[in-house]
Amino acid sequence: MKQATILTSAIAGLALTLALPAAASMKMNSAAAGKMLAQSASRGAEMFAHDTFGGHRRMHGAAVTCDTCHMGGGRVAGRLPNGKQIPSLVNAAAIFPRYNPNLHKVVTLEMQIQHCVKGGLGGQPPAFGSKAMVDMIAYLHSIAKGQPTDAGGMPK
Numbered sequence: 739m740k741q742a743t744i745l746t747s748a749i750a751g752l753a754l755t756l757a758l759p760a761a762a763s764m765k766m767n768s769a770a771a772g773k774m775l776a777q778s779a780s781r782g783a784e785m786f787a788h789d790t791f792g793g794h795r796r797m798h799g800a801a802v803t804c805d806t807c808h809m810g811g812g813r814v815a816g817r818l819p820n821g822k823q824i825p826s827l828v829n830a831a832a833i834f835p836r837y838n839p840n841l842h843k844v845v846t847l848e849m850q851i852q853h854c855v856k857g858g859l860g861g862q863p864p865a866f867g868s869k870a871m872v873d874m875i876a877y878l879h880s881i882a883k884g885q886p887t888d889a890g891g892m893p894k
């Protein structure tokens with residue numbers, strides 16, 4: 739094969755691999771796509787309220803979950819076990835990445851979730867890209883709908 743032919747077929751192959759998923763996703767109507775996303779967010783909500791991620795901490799006789807500190811599904815101001823009030827999570831998905839002074843580094847929303855699972859729940863954090871992580875991210879975005887994107891901004 740001449741070099742030009744090799745290049746042409748490489749470009750054609752690339753165009754095909756890019757075009758196929760696009761065509762496939764166009765076949766799936768937006769209602770079905772919205773349903774998949776809503777289901778992911780709803781699994782995230784379930785996890786937020788009930789999952790201990792393998793942690794065994796208890797507070798007031800109940801297993802510690804995200805909702806123990808971030809009450810009302812994170813939609814209202816939260817409270818730590820020592821009584822200290824913390825902001826809600828209503829705009830959390832809109833203000834990451836941000837600098838975390840306790841960790842001395844810029845963290846993404848995924849890293850913050852892992853930090854809370856480890857430190858708050860004493861659990862095994864979900865891996866980046868895992869189904870659990872994706873569902874939790876989908877949930878946090880669902881409660882932040884309409885919040886202006888503002889990386890580094892203040893929690894509400």
Ligand code: HEC
Pocket residue numbers: 786802803804805806807808818819824826827829830833838840847850851853854855857858859874878892893894
């Ligand atoms: C023991 C209390 C506690 C638990 C349980 C907890 N968190 Fe947190 N969370 C905090 C505190 C305190 C902060 C404030 C920032 C920090 O200390 O890093 C925070 C901050 C966050 C933030 C960032 C808020 C913002 O806008 O800056 C997110 C997102 C978050 N938590 C998600 C979760 C999720 C998801 C879970 C469950 C897997 C969870 N947290 C469990 C205490 C907790």
